[in-house]
Amino acid sequence: MSESSSVPGQFTLVLHSHLPWLAHHGRWPVGEEWLYQSWAASYLPVVQVLKNLAAEGRTNLLSLGITPVLAAQLDDPHCLAGMHHWLGNWQLRADEASMAGNLALGRHEHRLAAEALTDFETHWRHGAAPVWRSLIDAGAIELLGGPLAHPFQPLLDDRLRRFQLTEGLADARLRFGTTPTGIWAPECGYTPGMERGYADAGVTHFMVDGPSLRGDTTLGRPVHDSDVLAFGRDLQVSYRVWSPKSGYPGQSAYRDFHHYDHATGLKPSRVTGKTVAGPDKAPYDPELAAAAVTRDVADFVETVRQRLIDESERIGRPALVVAAFDTELFGHWWHEGPQWLEQVLRALPEAGVTVGTLADARDRGYVGEPVPLADSSWGSGKDWRVWAGDQVADLVELNADIVALTLDTLDKLRGDRPDAPALRDPVADQLLREAILTVSSDWAFMVSKDSAAGYARDRAHQHAHAVREIAAALGAGQFAKAAQLAAGWSTADGFFPGMDARRLHPAASAGSEGLV
Numbered sequence: 320m321s322e323s324s325s326v327p328g329q330f331t332l333v334l335h336s337h338l339p340w341l342a343h344h345g346r347w348p349v350g351e352e353w354l355y356q357s358w359a360a361s362y363l364p365v366v367q368v369l370k371n372l373a374a375e376g377r378t379n380l381l382s383l384g385i386t387p388v389l390a391a392q393l394d395d396p397h398c399l400a401g402m403h404h405w406l407g408n409w410q411l412r413a414d415e416a417s418m419a420g421n422l423a424l425g426r427h428e429h430r431l432a433a434e435a436l437t438d439f440e441t442h443w444r445h446g447a448a449p450v451w452r453s454l455i456d457a458g459a460i461e462l463l464g465g466p467l468a469h470p471f472q473p474l475l476d477d478r479l480r481r482f483q484l485t486e487g488l489a490d491a492r493l494r495f496g497t498t499p500t501g502i503w504a505p506e507c508g509y510t511p512g513m514e515r516g517y518a519d520a521g522v523t524h525f526m527v528d529g530p531s532l533r534g535d536t537t538l539g540r541p542v543h544d545s546d547v548l549a550f551g552r553d554l555q556v557s558y559r560v561w562s563p564k565s566g567y568p569g570q571s572a573y574r575d576f577h578h579y580d581h582a583t584g585l586k587p588s589r590v591t592g593k594t595v596a597g598p599d600k601a602p603y604d605p606e607l608a609a610a611a612v613t614r615d616v617a618d619f620v621e622t623v624r625q626r627l628i629d630e631s632e633r634i635g636r637p638a639l640v641v642a643a644f645d646t647e648l649f650g651h652w653w654h655e656g657p658q659w660l661e662q663v664l665r666a667l668p669e670a671g672v673t674v675g676t677l678a679d680a681r682d683r684g685y686v687g688e689p690v691p692l693a694d695s696s697w698g699s700g701k702d703w704r705v706w707a708g709d710q711v712a713d714l715v716e717l718n719a720d721i722v723a724l725t726l727d728t729l730d731k732l733r734g735d736r737p738d739a740p741a742l743r744d745p746v747a748d749q750l751l752r753e754a755i756l757t758v759s760s761d762w763a764f765m766v767s768k769d770s771a772a773g774y775a776r777d778r779a780h781q782h783a784h785a786v787r788e789i790a791a792a793l794g795a796g797q798f799a800k801a802a803q804l805a806a807g808w809s810t811a812d813g814f815f816p817g818m819d820a821r822r823l824h825p826a827a828s829a830g831s832e833g834l835v
Contacts, residue, residue: 325671327631328537328638329680330623332381332664333526333552335503336362336646337469338389339761342398343811344778349771354392355405361650362393363435363443364657366450372664373459380664382676383646384463384503384526385451387487388759390494391814393447403444406436412583424580424587427605448494455495461676463526464491464499467815471706471760473510473694474715476722480513482823483755484520490815501525501677505760506706507697509549514542514692524548524681526643528697529557537630537638538687539680549692550677552643559622561648567619568653569593572611574603576652586654608655616662620670627672639685641677698764711763714779718758721783725754728790730826746789746798747820749805752812753785782812 341354372380392398410432417425442450454460466472466483467490475483484502492498500523504513507528517525527549529536536551560566567573575588578597588600589608623640630638649656667674675683698705707715729747757779765775785808792801 326624326627326673328627328640329673329675329683329685330627330667331550331639331641331675331677331680333384333463333503333550333641333643333677334365334381334646334649335384335386335463335526335643336389337384337386337505338392338647339759339778340388340392340468340756340812340814342392342395342401342814344781345774349774351398351401352405354398355402357647357651358393358402359406359409359435360654361647361657362447363438364650365646365660366454367438368657368661368664369454369459371661373454373457377664378458379461379675379679380459381674382461382463382501382678383451383454384465385491386465386469386503386505387490388468388814390447390451390490394494395814399444399446403439406432406439410436412585416580416583416585416587419582421580421587423602424585427603428585452495455497461501461678462491462495462497462499463501463503463677464488465502465505467818468755468759469505469761470755470758471506471508471696471703471763472504472513473508473696473703474707474718475758476726477516478726478824478826479722479754479758481516481520482751484516484522486815486818486822488520488522490817493817506764507531507552507695508703508706508760509692509696510694511543511692514545514547517547518545522547524550524677526550526552526641526677527692527695528552528701529554530701531692531695532690535687536641537634538685539639539677540687540690540692542690542692544689548681548686549690550639550641550680552697553626553640556622556626556640557642557644559619560642561644561653567611567615567659568648568656570611570615572604572607574608574654575600576654609658612655612658612662616659616666619659619663620666620672623667623672624670637685639680641680699767705767706760706763708767710767714763714766714776717779717783721754721757721786724790725750725786726823726826728793729820729823732793733825743819743821745809746793746801746805748818749809749812750786750789750793751820751823752814752818753782753789753808756812757782757786785812 338354341351344350346352413425413428413432455462464487466487470483472480488498502522502525504525507526529551532551536553539548539550542549571590573590574586575590578588578600580587589603591600626640649660695701732747762775762779766772789801789804
């Protein structure tokens with residue numbers, strides 16, 4: 320796509336792929352089932368869309384964030400085996416629907432399951448890293464990285480914040496052969512000073528939500544006195560697809576996400592109407608949905624074109640428009656999302672719109688004046704209330720206590736055992752893993768949003784318990800017991816096997832700008 324296209328400026332699509340660590344922590348309704356549903360409904364078809372477009376020679380299609388904790392699960396042997404089993408079970412459930420008399424639903428789901436099973440067995444059985452890497456190497460996508468296990472960074476002790484970020488970027492290099500220079504900051508959480516940590520880690524650009532830039536998202540903005548750019552999500556365009564109140568997936572012809580056939584676990588209905596009860600919804604019709612996709616692709620393309628024209632005229636130079644979504648919207652939440660995505664990425668350049676990545680926008684000079692970025696997120700109110708409000712005050716306190724205990728224990732371990740810096744210590748590594756899992760932003764989000772809140776609280780306290788009992792054994796000088804405990808917890812929480820606690824900055828060299 321050339322810069323001389325009929326529409327000024329550039330459009331960038333950003334997708335954020337993330338799930339918390341779910342392996343070995345429950346199966347249904349929350350747990351590994353969540354992973355396998357998202358894998359089957361979103362990651363497989365979205366990758367296929369990108370492969371199709373890359374095969375046509377298309378490059379720089381979008382910026383794709385893959386959190387290290389999700390990448391770890393998509394490469395994990397336990398999860399790979401579980402996913403294969405889940406896909407086979409999906410096919411069986413489709414056959415059950417046909418035998419129960421719902422032939423249309425059974426045939427539709429059987430075809431999807433069979434295609435997914437073939438794709439998985441052919442390309443994914445040895446892990447997802449080679450699949451994503453092929454798209455990166457082909458120049459189809461820009462990879463966005465992030466901290467290891469998706470912490471809400473503004474509330475995190477600076478030492479652990481820096482460790483999670485640098486280790487997350489290193490993990491991406493190991494898996495994908497490239498170190499991301501852009502990141503999707505977890506929850507788009509920001510507090511002043513974080514840009515210095517980004518610069519130190521080699522990060523040149525990151526995402527924030529539109530209101531963080533006071534709605535002026537038409538250019539990347541250097542943050543404070545740094546060279547690190549903040550790119551903002553254009554809510555006017557993004558909300559056209561998905562918003563708290565509206566968007567394409569709620570249209571009547573699309574498959575209804577919430578209504579299940581309880582015998583098979585399949586979704587037999589279309590939305591029909593927002594006030595129509597589940598049993599009264601009309602049967603899903605793929606042809607009707609396909610027509611809706613065509614209509615909504617045309618609407619989105621026109622929305623982007625007009626936004627680029629209007630914003631370029633307003634600022635007196637070619638403008639940037641960034642639309643950003645969770646990857647799981649496409650397929651998991653919105654069944655037809657991958658179809659829409661493929662058609663949009665073809666239709667935009669045909670309509671004269673230049674499509675590029677965030678890195679393209681940086682390199683092409685879509686950069687404005689520095690911005691005094693303040694505390695912000697992409698959550699409710701665009702502040703920190705989802706992760707630091709009254710509903711989750713106990714989790715904030717828990718996180719602070721666990722991080723302090725972990726860092727204090729590791730510091731003492733270094734001091735009490737002079738050999739520790741020279742030799743890797745699996746007990747220290749597991750202690751740090753459990754602390755990292757405790758402070759995942761997902762637990763507070765799920766509690767604040769009342770989405771499987773009980774599961775989220777249980778997970779936070781389970782990992783906190785692991786930290787406490789390992790730390791107590793170490794504090795009592797019971798090193799054999801600590802090793803036994805760490806090995807036991809590692810069975811479920813052994814992700815990032817290359818993670819090494821020795822790389823955590825010692826207290827003396829830690830920065831002072833972070834919050835405790």
